[in-house]
Amino acid sequence: MDRGVFNPKDIIFSLDIGTRSIIGTVGVVREKKFEVLYEKYKEHEQRAMVDGQIHDINLVASVVKDVKEDIESELGIQLKEVSIAAAGRFLRTVNAVGEIELNGDEEIDEEIVRSVELSAVKKAEEEVIKNTESKLYCVGYSVKDYYLNSYVITNLIGHKGERIGTEVIATFLPRSVIDSLYTVMNKVNLKVSNLTLEPIAAIEAAVPKNLRLLNIALVDIGAGTSDIAISSKESICAYGMVPMAGDEITEVIAQECLVDFNSAENIKRSVTLQDEVTYTDVLGLENTIESSSIIKSIAPTVEKIATAISSEIISLNGNKPPAALFLVGGGAHTPGLVEEISNHIGLPTQRIAIKDRTSVIECLSNNELGSAGVTVLGIALSAIKKMGHDFIDVNLNGTPVSLFNSHKHTVMDVLLQAGVNPSLLIGKNGKSIRFTLNGKRRLAFGEMGKNAKISINRKKASIESEVNAGDNVKITYAQNGKDASPKVIEVIENINSIDIYIDDKLVSLEPVVLINGKEKKISNHIKDGDEILVYIPSKILDIKNYILKRKIELFKEGILLEDDSLIEEGDRIYSEKLAEKEVTNEVKEEGIKVKVNNKDVILSGEEPLFIDIFNHMDIDITKVTGDITLKINGKDVSYTDKLNNGDIVEVFWS
Secondary structure: OOOOOOOHHHOEEEEEEOOOEEEEEEEEEEOOEEEEEEEEEEEOOOOOEEOOEEOOHHHHHHHHHHHHHHHHHHHOOOOOEEEEEEOHHHOEEEEEEEEEEOOOOOEOOHHHHHHHHHHHHHHHHHHHHOOOOOOEEEEEEEEEEEEEOOEEEOOOOOOEOOEEEEEEEEEEEEHHHHHHHHHHHHHOOOEEEEEEEHHHHHHHHHOOHHHOOOOEEEEEEOOOOEEEEEEEOOEEEEEEEEOOOHHHHHHHHHHHHOOOHHHHHHHHHHHOOOOEEEEEOOOOOEEEEEHHHHHHHHHHHHHHHHHHHHHHHHHHOOOOOOOEEEEEOHHHHOOOHHHHHHHHHOOOHHHEEEOOHHHOOOEEOOOOOHHHHHHHHHHHHHHHHHOOOOEEEEEEOOEEEEEEOOOOEEHHHHHHHHOOOHHHOOOOOOOOEEEEEOOEEEEEOOOOOEOOEEEEOOEEEOOOOEEOOOOEEEEEOOEOOOOOOOEHHHHOOOOOOEEEEEOOEEEEEOOEEEEOOEEEOOOOEOOOOOEEEEEOOOEHHHHHHHHHOOOOOEEEOOEEOOOOOEOOOOOEEEEHHHHHHHHHHHHHHHOEEEEEOOEEEEEOOOOOEHHHHHHHOOOOOOOOOOOEEEEEOOEEOOOOOEOOOOOEEEEEEO
16 A cells, blocks of 8 residues: 655554464554554464453563554654554443332433433443452443333333332443553553443444444354444444454364464365365374364354354343444354354344455555454544543542543443432432321322432533533432421411410410320421321310319309310310309308307308307306317317317306
8 A cells, every 4th residue: 555645743553462372463543544554463372361351461562562662663653652452252242120219200311311321321330340359341231121110111211100120231442451451562662542341442443323223133243252343323322242253263173183372273264265285284194184174063053153252242232132233353254153053142244244344434544454453444534533532530529530542431330430329310209198188088298309400511410411621510319208297287288276364364275186196286297198087175074184184073153074075265164173153252242151059140241250259148247257269170279269160169157
């Protein structure tokens, strides 16, 4: 390819670090396309990586260094920055169910749906954290099912219910994986300018943006893993990985042909190019075998890989096959793989295509690397779009939150990365209570909850609003309503009272409150299930039970009142003791009655004395001789002793 004139500052260097090989690609952007200037493909001499995971950092760094130096020598430049991708092997995909409780009369909207999705993703993150101490980044999730009151439902929006839930498949990338890649780059003096995921890179290259509206699955079949990405509605909605790929085929050939791993790799590549393959086994013997015989021996393993890939795609895609399936990577050309996937996933072979570099319309390159060279172009294209932003920082209530720049982010991603509890987004209404009041069923509603308020850069936003680097997201978290706890006085419609006098004291007869049979104050709070009786005291028995709180005789105008006697406004009621005093006072006003020497005598005045009785006796005390004896009720007294009504008085001389 004619390289033409280029500015070294415009160089974009991308590396695809695979299990079996490393591909380095250098190019520049010309006429809105990425034009490849030079590439270097180099295999690991030893198995420094297994299933996409770096096992020996120094060995991997050595191969990267060789690729880098070869490119620098060829182009006469010095490479300082590089774009790389984390393998799908490192993605942690977990199924989880999240639920939230709602008020039965509240209509479900998109905010509520996103909140329950966030709850499920949070549960998935907690599950992943159990097996890793590394910080996690959520790179995507897809919804399998929604639930309304424990029943599966297609769409929650517009419905009402007490409980909603969702099952999601969430994918996370451990930060430790990123650290190991950065360590390799540091050893060869390269600065990482952009980091993406291999499934994202592959779909970036193989699936044009206008096709991402469709439900398309892409599988990058490498040596150690088969990475899966699923697109829908212009974005990648799910990721997955199957730890089975080309190496499983190579190992079968190695055992079948009695050769080492590298020789088995060469045989595998030759099978699709020629009818017979000649090789030397570990005993030093030369052998020739028909390609069809090798294809037959690997068929069970091919079916096993196809079954695993198909099952994972269907699971990630909501238990249904995608509209189409693209295959990339060196393992995509494995004989019989397309047919086996077709059988297991339920798609005709016409909808399963192997993509090579000719399908990457945004790049100008040769097709020497075929489908194996697609991902490295995707890494370069991702770098062009993001240009040095593998992470973006967003401020949440003044605190920076770092997001892995793998896709368009929303407020929901910020909340998830910040570890915000989903319950802080939806305000719950306070609990209502049911009770009976004077035999009638009543309902007191709890206080209405307030949902969270979200703004981005002081503009009203929602949980689905997109965020960009540097955005300031402010959230006023939800407030739950208080549970219903009304006072008795608050549920009584009309409060009447009667004023009466008891023992000459004014008493206002307030309503009597009985809660579950026990007397309570009218200011008492009502609880769920309470049986309340409220009434104004109307009978004498009520006065005894609830006002005086003792059983005594009560009188009105000197007449003993029965328990069922009705009370009227202004009544003057007296206790038994005061009734007697009332009669005594009347006697005092008329005089008191005493017996003097067996004769009844009425004495007037407020406080009659003994000497007063002589005014009512026919005796001339000046002519009486002898000693006088004075007695009241049999006891000796003097002239100045007081007399009381009913006293028995004796007067005689001796």
